[in-house]
Amino acid sequence: MRRLLLPIIALLLPGLASAQMPVSPETRSAVAGIIGDVMVNGQAYEYDRQLADTIGPRLTGSDNYVHAVAWAQDKFRSLGLANVHTESFTIPATWEPETPATGRITAPRIQQLHIYSLGWSPSTPAGGVKGNVVYLEHLTIEGIDAQKAKLAGNIVLMDSKSLGDQPFSQIIKGLDHLNGLGPKALLLVGGPNGIESATALTFDGSLFHSPVAQVGSEDTALIKRMLDNGPVAVEFSFKNRIRKNVKVDNVVAEIPGRDLPNEVVIVAGHLDSWHPATGAQDNGTGVATVIDVARAIKTSGHPPRRTVRFLLVGGEEQGILGSTAYVRQHKADMASIDCVLISDTGAQRAKGWYLMGRDDEREALKNVEPLLAGLGSNDTTPSVEFLFQTDHISFDLLGVPTLVLWNDVDKYFKLHHKASDSFDSVNQADLNQGVATTAATTYAIADSSQPFAPHDTPAQTEEWLKNAKQWDDYQFFKNAGVFP
Ligand SMILES: [Zn+2]
Numbered sequence: 290m291r292r293l294l295l296p297i298i299a300l301l302l303p304g305l306a307s308a309q310m311p312v313s314p315e316t317r318s319a320v321a322g323i324i325g326d327v328m329v330n331g332q333a334y335e336y337d338r339q340l341a342d343t344i345g346p347r348l349t350g351s352d353n354y355v356h357a358v359a360w361a362q363d364k365f366r367s368l369g370l371a372n373v374h375t376e377s378f379t380i381p382a383t384w385e386p387e388t389p390a391t392g393r394i395t396a397p398r399i400q401q402l403h404i405y406s407l408g409w410s411p412s413t414p415a416g417g418v419k420g421n422v423v424y425l426e427h428l429t430i431e432g433i434d435a436q437k438a439k440l441a442g443n444i445v446l447m448d449s450k451s452l453g454d455q456p457f458s459q460i461i462k463g464l465d466h467l468n469g470l471g472p473k474a475l476l477l478v479g480g481p482n483g484i485e486s487a488t489a490l491t492f493d494g495s496l497f498h499s500p501v502a503q504v505g506s507e508d509t510a511l512i513k514r515m516l517d518n519g520p521v522a523v524e525f526s527f528k529n530r531i532r533k534n535v536k537v538d539n540v541v542a543e544i545p546g547r548d549l550p551n552e553v554v555i556v557a558g559h560l561d562s563w564h565p566a567t568g569a570q571d572n573g574t575g576v577a578t579v580i581d582v583a584r585a586i587k588t589s590g591h592p593p594r595r596t597v598r599f600l601l602v603g604g605e606e607q608g609i610l611g612s613t614a615y616v617r618q619h620k621a622d623m624a625s626i627d628c629v630l631i632s633d634t635g636a637q638r639a640k641g642w643y644l645m646g647r648d649d650e651r652e653a654l655k656n657v658e659p660l661l662a663g664l665g666s667n668d669t670t671p672s673v674e675f676l677f678q679t680d681h682i683s684f685d686l687l688g689v690p691t692l693v694l695w696n697d698v699d700k701y702f703k704l705h706h707k708a709s710d711s712f713d714s715v716n717q718a719d720l721n722q723g724v725a726t727t728a729a730t731t732y733a734i735a736d737s738s739q740p741f742a743p744h745d746t747p748a749q750t751e752e753w754l755k756n757a758k759q760w761d762d763y764q765f766f767k768n769a770g771v772f773p
Pocket residue numbers: 559571572605633
């Protein structure tokens with residue numbers, strides 16, 4: 290047995306070694322220069338300042354978004370990148386608030402409400418929405434049917450208890466069912482009074498059927514207590530600027546590979562943001578990371594073996610529309626994409642990478658981790674908490690290995706989609722540490738003598754989605770036409 294085992298182990302070793310992507314001394318030396326350059330000369334902080342303060346909020350397809358597309362192309366061109374261009378997709382509607390929302394309780398007594406239009410909500414009709422409020426106990430088919438008689442023609446209020454801990458796909462099904470009953474408008478609980486947290490209820494960039502407003506949590510609780518004692522009436526109004534079927538650009542630029550130009554590593558982030566502030570961390574810092582990785586690799590003077598493609602997409606906040614359009618438009622080229630790296634969870638210190646269900650990537654990164662140890666970002670997490678929530682997913686579903694930068698998010702989620710997502714929240718040292726992590730990992734993958742990790746077969750993709758308990762949501766979104 291012992292003698293037999295030795296040849297078996299010998300046979301296994303090359304297999305194990307090939308699962309770890311090699312990093313040569315030359316690659317390590319180039320990465321050392323790139324990390325040093327980012328920490329000393331990094332421009333991400335300045336790029337983010339320009340995006341957030343000069344251009345401002347970048348709702349998909351808005352004038353500011355168009356400005357950001359031109360700005361990003363200028364940046365790539367001035368850095369000397371190749372193949373700088375845009376590729377477009379069509380969003381069913383663009384949306385921007387035109388007037389601030391106003392609203393109040395009119396009965397049993399008068400009180401002003403802390404209220405906002407939800408994203409991609411139609412404007413209220415002339416004179417505003419006025420009516421009685423019905424609290425929806427459970428946003429499920431059965432729950433809606435149980436209150437059916439009271440919902441039609443009234444203003445339906447929902448809080449987190451109404452939504453329960455259902456998967457997003459079930460919430461969407463519930464909303465569809467509710468819409469069929471013809472409510473006058475929806476009121477959704479938001480954060481604390483006065484703190485808008487922008488979001489939308491559609492996931493394809495289309496308008497919602499009826500006006501939807503977000504109401505402060507204290508105001509929501511007050512309305513619920515009033516409802517315990519009798520009828521409650523409210524009125525509210527807002528005007529949104531809406532344009533239908535608008536062309537939206539993604540921005541693409543490249544550093545051609547020196548040996549394997551047809552093999553590609555993509556570094557991506559979303560250019561669009563929400564409106565309450567300037568999207569400095571969602572996802573200004575991700576965009577700034579993509580451009581500074583381009584700057585650092587380009588100015589290193591050592592183009593890696595493979596092509597590095599820089600991709601800035603729109604419509605992420607409306608349902609990962611830009612990256613999905615990109616994958617659809619390049620479906621035939623997916624086999625040539627070695628890895629996709631994304632930054633979209635703000636700019637607190639990076640800890641390493643989300644593997645997003647691809648456990649084999651942990652082994653593939655083994656030789657990259659020593660390059661990141663000094664940055665403190667040499668770790669990985671198997672968490673799939675944000676699996677369907679940023680631009681890697683369309684690539685993942687077609688078997689392409691992806692990595693999403695893993696940061697601390699405790700401060701980020703306090704400002705995410707809110708009026709506090711502004712440039713003063715960004716810490717330059719933490720941002721640079723994330724850029725350096727992304728630049729080093731990108732370069733090591735693009736310069737390796739072997740591909741990063743194998744492409745998954747559809748059967749393997751199905752297996753990890755099931756293992757991660759994401760299969761039902763995946764099926765729902767797929768049937769709804771969300772994925773490529
Ligand atoms: Zn984002």
